[in-house]
Amino acid sequence: MGGFFGHKGHLVRVAALFAAGILVFLVLQALLVPKGFGVYGHYRAGALDDNRARPLMHAGRAACVDCHADVWEVLQKGKHGPVHCEACHGPLARHAEDPSAGKAVKPDPKLLCARCHQEGVARPAKFPQVDVAGHAGGESCTSCHKAHDPLEQAAPATPEKKDAAAAVPQKGAGQ
Amino acid sequence: MSDDQTGRREFLARSGTFLLLTGAAGIAWDAVASGEPEKAPNYRSTDHWWAMAIDVEKCIGCGNCVRACKEENDVPREPFYFRTWVERYHVPEGDIERPEVDSPNGGYDGFPEKYRAGDGAKSFFVPKMCNHCAHSPCVQVCPVGATFESPDGVVLVDKTYCLGCRYCVQACPYGCRFIDPRTKTVDKCSLCYHRISKGLTTACCETCPTGARMLGDLKDLKDPIHDFLRTHKVQVLKPQMATGSKTYYNGLDGSVR
Numbered sequence: 001m002g003g004f005f006g007h008k009g010h011l012v013r014v015a016a017l018f019a020a021g022i023l024v025f026l027v028l029q030a031l032l033v034p035k036g037f038g039v040y041g042h043y044r045a046g047a048l049d050d051n052r053a054r055p056l057m058h059a060g061r062a063a064c065v066d067c068h069a070d071v072w073e074v075l076q077k078g079k080h081g082p083v084h085c086e087a088c089h090g091p092l093a094r095h096a097e098d099p100s101a102g103k104a105v106k107p108d109p110k111l112l113c114a115r116c117h118q119e120g121v122a123r124p125a126k127f128p129q130v131d132v133a134g135h136a137g138g139e140s141c142t143s144c145h146k147a148h149d150p151l152e153q154a155a156p157a158t159p160e161k162k163d164a165a166a167a168v169p170q171k172g173a174g175q
Numbered sequence: 176m177s178d179d180q181t182g183r184r185e186f187l188a189r190s191g192t193f194l195l196l197t198g199a200a201g202i203a204w205d206a207v208a209s210g211e212p213e214k215a216p217n218y219r220s221t222d223h224w225w226a227m228a229i230d231v232e233k234c235i236g237c238g239n240c241v242r243a244c245k246e247e248n249d250v251p252r253e254p255f256y257f258r259t260w261v262e263r264y265h266v267p268e269g270d271i272e273r274p275e276v277d278s279p280n281g282g283y284d285g286f287p288e289k290y291r292a293g294d295g296a297k298s299f300f301v302p303k304m305c306n307h308c309a310h311s312p313c314v315q316v317c318p319v320g321a322t323f324e325s326p327d328g329v330v331l332v333d334k335t336y337c338l339g340c341r342y343c344v345q346a347c348p349y350g351c352r353f354i355d356p357r358t359k360t361v362d363k364c365s366l367c368y369h370r371i372s373k374g375l376t377t378a379c380c381e382t383c384p385t386g387a388r389m390l391g392d393l394k395d396l397k398d399p400i401h402d403f404l405r406t407h408k409v410q411v412l413k414p415q416m417a418t419g420s421k422t423y424y425n426g427l428d429g430s431v432r
Contacts (some may be wrong), residue, residue: 048331
């Protein structure tokens with residue numbers, strides 16, 4: 001009988017060691033594995049919400065049109081119809097939230113227009129582009145074109161200038 | 176005797192059911208406690224599968240997407256890191272193996288003209304971004320589970336969990352990742368996850384003047400991206416790498432890497 005208890009003692013000690021090991025593992029796991037890890041996969045489920053929590057910078061066209069429907073109507077009539085407001089006016093989510101904050105700046109036409117319409121070898125051939133310096137001759141784009149409806153003549157230009165503007169062939173007409 | 180046995184069987188069945196139910200409840204509670212993605216009203220991540228269509232033939236290289244992305248996502252301005260950028264290809268006639276590629280400041284300030292028309296080469300712009308691969312090499316190499324494919328098909332980064340080990344930066348075949356010098360953790364295109372989960376489009380799509388980029392939900396059968404994919408012959412970048420890329424290019428030249 002004494003021998004039996006002696007053997008049992010060995011087993012109990014080994015079992016206790018295993019139990020302690022498992023306990024340590026469980027405690028460490030509970031401490032180190034972040035909450036929600038593994039719910040959707042091998043990552044922390046809360047990371048989805050973290051990514052979603054970033055504040056908006058661009059309000060989106062729908063928000064702009066909510067207040068500025070008149071501008072949007074003009075825009076729709078012209079070639080710039082598909083261009084969203086913030087493409088030219090910059091990110092304005094703060095302004096959309098509180099209209100008195102961060103008003104839209106009027107972009108400098110010489111810089112802005114050329115960004116898209118300055119002639120470029122790599123630009124698609126069907127995209128309307130001009131040699132801005134040769135076409136405008138130092139004149140601001142907006143003295144002839146309205147930014148929101150570019151093909152409608154803005155100010156009554158002097159006759160010869162108007163003719164010159166009309167005579168300049170556009171490389172393409174499509175968007 | 177038989178009564179006793181029935182009782183035991185019943186007891187085992189009941190306790191088994193109880194254990195199963197508490198297990199299920201535990202898993203459900205985990206999802207609740209971890210801040211489930213369903214917290215945003217009307218957005219269920221499992222209802223979407225996001226993709227991007229890029230029409231090379233429409234890109235004019237204005238750099239609007241690059242600027243908008245930097246603003247929207249607070250991407251470090253200097254040194255020049257990018258979540259999206261535009262490359263200009265200049266391919267000598269018939270030599271698609273040796274294209275000349277440049278991307279001054281990622282296209283942030285547009286592209287100063289450096290080629291002359293009629294030099295016998297073809298030129299075009301290619302917008303680049305994270306391809307949001309369904310089998311992302313970057314996700315596979317992350318040793319800690321700090322980057323992952325979300326249930327709606329967006330490759331995201333868990334900034335609180337990233338070690339900054341750079342394995343994923345090396346693993347991405349498209350060069351879409353960088354270490355944010357401020358946080359020393361990895362950063363990449365999140366497909367404007369904070370926008371698309373609120374029903375808005377990405378900042379690059381919002382500001383692209385020609386509609387060269389189109390965000391699409393492949394699980395939404397009414398999404399115009401299906402029309403685009405049906406009517407255009409599209410290709411993904413580096414298809415031989417089997418990354419399951421979900422950025423589909425129309426008009427992609429063979430010289431593009």
